[in-house]
Amino acid sequence: MKEVKSYKSILFQIQFVLFLFGLLSFQNCFELHTESKAENHLQQSIYLIDRFYYWSEEEILDPDSIPNENWIRIEEKVLGFKKREKEFLYIKFSDQFIRQLQSPILYSELALESFKVVQGKEIVYQTEATDFIFPHLIPLNSDPKGFIYIQFQSRYTGFIGMDHDVIFKNHSQALIELFMENFSKTFFAPILLVLSFIFMGFYFLRRKELVFFNFSILLLSASLIEALNGFVGFSLRQYATYIVPLTFLNFTFFPFALLLFLISVFPPFFRNLFKLIAFLHIIVFFISIFRHYENGISFLNSEEGYNWIVVLEAVVAIVSSIYVFAKGNRKVREIIIGILIIVIAGLHDTFVDLEIINNQFRIIHYGFFLMLGFFGYYVFKHYWELLHSINRMNAELRTKNKELQRLILIDKDLALAHALQKSLLSSKFNEDEKIRIIGFSQNLESVGGDYFDHTKDSMGNWAILIADVSGHGISSAMVAAMSKMAFVGAGPYLQFPARVFHLMNRHLVGKTKNLFITATYLFIDIESYTATFSNAGHPSLFLIRNTETEVKLLTAKGKPLGLFSQQTYAEETVSLKPKDRILLYTDGIFDLLNEEGESFGEDRLKSLLWEYRYHNIQDLSSILQDSLFRFSNGWRHQMDDLSFLLVEIK
Template sequence: MKLYLISLLVFSFSLFSEPVEVSDLKNETLNILPFLENNYNLVNEQDLLKVIHSDEKNWEISRSPVAYVYPGGGTHLWTRFSLKNSGSTEVPIFISIKEFALDKIICYVVHENENMERFQGGSSLPLKYKPIHMIDSLFPVHLSPNESIKIYLDIQSDLIAFTQIEIFSISSLLDYFLKNYVLTGIFYGIIIFMSIFSFSIFYYLRDYSYLYYFGVMFFDGIYQLSQSSLTTYFVYPENPEINTSIWYFAFVMSLFFATLFARDFLNLKFYHTKLHRTLGIMSLVIFLFLPLPSLINENIMYIALTVGFLYILGFYISSFYVYRKGFQPAKYFILGWSFLLLGKIFSIIPIENYYYSEYSSALGSSLQMLFVALAILSKMNRLQIEKDEMSNEITGIKKELNLAEKMQLSLLPEGVPKLKGCDLAAYYLPMKQIGGDYYDFYVKDPQSFTCFVADVSGHGPAAALVASMLKVAFKASHSYYHRPEAALRKMNTSLLGNLGKKFVTAVYAHFSLRSNILTYCSAGHPAIMVHKRNEDKVIYLECKGQFIGWFENIKLKEHQYKFASGDRIIIYTDGVIEAFNEKHEMFDYDNFEIAVKSNASMNAEGLNYFIAYRVKEWIGFAKEFDDDITILVIDIP
């Protein structure tokens, strides 16, 4: 694999390397070296020994802040510099080299007496073999009074990489560690806070976009830990060679969750279904990049940079689109991903001031988290506004429903007719929503009366409106009170074309107490139940017919039944027999008959309440009814 190793070098106008004075080094850190000299011919330590006193032409002086080095098919970059102690006391210093993606670093310290010290570091070297157990390569060097030394570095890597060579005194090294620990603590504190924040919102709202962002935070934390080599230090100090693979895996997984987060947070399913589908596919395609570094002869850094850019470009397109559609939180989303992208780019490409490169990834992630937090708060504020608007609308609807409910109840008769020849009782139990049950009576004289029971399909104000139309139609049919079929046809004509998508089932029943004759006609309504209490037998007065309100020439047929003393006649709506319990079992006719037969001695009103109680018990007292319940009981003495 063609190898590109980038080393951050320092600009110089001198023609030859001069030693760096370290005698006055106290609290300072030497971040800028006068010269670094590169050599492309050295391969191993034996070659180094040959050229220590050789012609200086073997070394090239860099004049650029950043040098792009292309070793001739090898993996080594040799660089050297000189240090000088002009003071009269010994000077202890530390040579620090940032080692992420630098597999192996060998430091040779050549003293004036030609003694040579050899230190080893690099990201693939277990901590126990390093001279100082730190996450970066740290080499201790002592300069005697008036001594000059030469430092030779052999840097090896299979990846594109760049580094900074820094010279620390003891005090400056401690200051550096302190600042670094504080900044690291702040950064990971932000990650932990945002993780808890996003997961809490998910737990409260059950919005999976926030769970996806929790995944982004989790894997971005691993990404940052591996890039700073903290995972090597704390998790796998004996196997540091896997750190780059962990870094790449965390990168891919954070991008996977980021894609899902962008898709759902931006509500693309509502704004643009194709973009929603595209990001969904992208979230799956990202897994194809996991084995890519081992399958193609290309640098993992280039792959990560290219893939990340393409995916964030997709986020930009989606964000700009929904922002133009009026989704204001998208502007924070755009800013957040912009800072994240810049941070990642600066973390894997060399720039002159390495300080920005060292912390750019963490800084970009921090700014991204800040703007995503603003986006989340903006979205929650938007949701609250929409919730308030919906609450106002719901309040208005509830007022309308209450008005409709009052209107529906006002349609029903205030009581039942008081007749000497029978005991009559009516019971109406509305569902939580406005239902469509309606019943009414018409008394011609003390020896005859008419009952009408109807059930409008559906619920809500529309059903209540149809019920009000039924009341008018029923009154208009009074001239046919003793002819139920003619009365229903009259009502059908009145309702025809005025019900929209609604329809009505009904039963029209006329009782003649003189002749003990029940004349009835059904329009698709449940059969009338007759409990012959003297025989303890239940029969049903079947009567087929079409529902009213849709067809002009409906099929109806009038029937008669001669009732006897002791008969109990029950007219009801399907809300009684079609009540379901938690096991999805229907109350049905069997339970209805049991409730009726077991209370044969109870009066009509008491039976109504008992049936209603049994139905409530069947479905569960805490559960709302799915339909209205209307029951008329007529007892013949």
């Protein structure tokens, strides 16, 4: 039975991946906002163009009619103002830059209110949507009309105008850049959604483990934030009536979902504290919504009403995390790290909204990914510990049960199989006046599928066979016995190696029960000093000849025995010389491993044979056995049965 691995080895790999992910996120946080990118935007930005503004108590249908002396120049890098009640804001700037663009648009990264765009005297874009948080791609006429006018009318109490970057671009370029900038959100959103369903399934499997349910809700909320706040949300802008409320509600719900998750993992005192804050969070949210109700709900205005509760939640989370960490509770250290990451990211985002700090770039989405990574690691570890404890108990029961069966039955089978194995193998040493043979075999278990045979015909010629049955153990030993009988049945044709394999294969096909046999057969004619050999899917022979520059490979084509009927085998013949040596072996030698996991391999075997080619055959066999033994640290890293036969021509 396969041993159950410790979950700690897998958790270490997850920690490593999480560390790399955090490092990449930290790096991208700066790479996405390099000076080169900012300079590239400023080349087309209207912030480099002279811009003018004008306040009016009444709507002006033709902004081009406003006298030039009434326009006021806007300060550098400014395109928005504090709102004036019941007044319209008009902004104008030149449209001469569109001459350089094939399909010009005006790209607005973030607009917070209803506005109308006029190019010359023509209205080219108009929106009545409120609380719109996605970019606008405003198509322009390709022929300059002199000026572009934007009329703003806003319910938002804190700001009127355009926010963030406002840039001239080609339409296709803007779409591509928008998709690439939001690629991570678009890509991770479905992954988070799938993970949410997975952990919800964990909850139904373990109904008492509320942590899985709460984490599933947290993942679902994060998935909606990443999807609706990115390229997908922009693509669904025609459904802004539904998408915008869902987005803002989810922004509010995410801190609540985070509190629910913390309730399920923190100690009892903090659970009650988080429950109180979660309840207060909901109350403050609805109070803020109703306070800013004016001709419909304004989520942007109400957002400022509950920012303070978000800051309070952040402070409580930091204090409680530091306290739990100081008490040495290692079980929730991943949660503490995740909390600190999302709190820092969330506070940064909130302080930007409150204009406490300047907005250079937002880190909230990187905080999402890192927080969910650490939280996911904690939940996975928790679930894995449950599974591991159950698997460990089941494994112990299965092991004890199998051990009882082995005490009663397996010992008898092994004893019988071992006796059969001994009868299969020829003696490990044989010789006459022309040939000397030395063999070696090391089974992975008490019995195996390797065997070799060597015999003389009536003329004194030698027939030598080495075979390897797939797998190892009792089943392989039984098939090896069948192969032995098949080889004995081919005795009248020993001088024809291909014929021997043909007869053996015909006898074995359909009888080996999905096992197969690889083999090499060698027939040595002592009068002509030639060796004829055939191969049935087995490793090639090695010829060690002192007059050669290296060990020579003897190969012949052929498929394993017992698989295909009507199979033909090739024969090859090589001339022999006195002092020549031939090594027949099984692939268990190649598969032998050392402590570092390296295999013994063909090259190492060839080098060993060539280095000690001048030793006598007994010493060469001992050196080979000792090298294999030491390489595998006393057969501790043996992966398969292994055998070899050394044949020397006198």
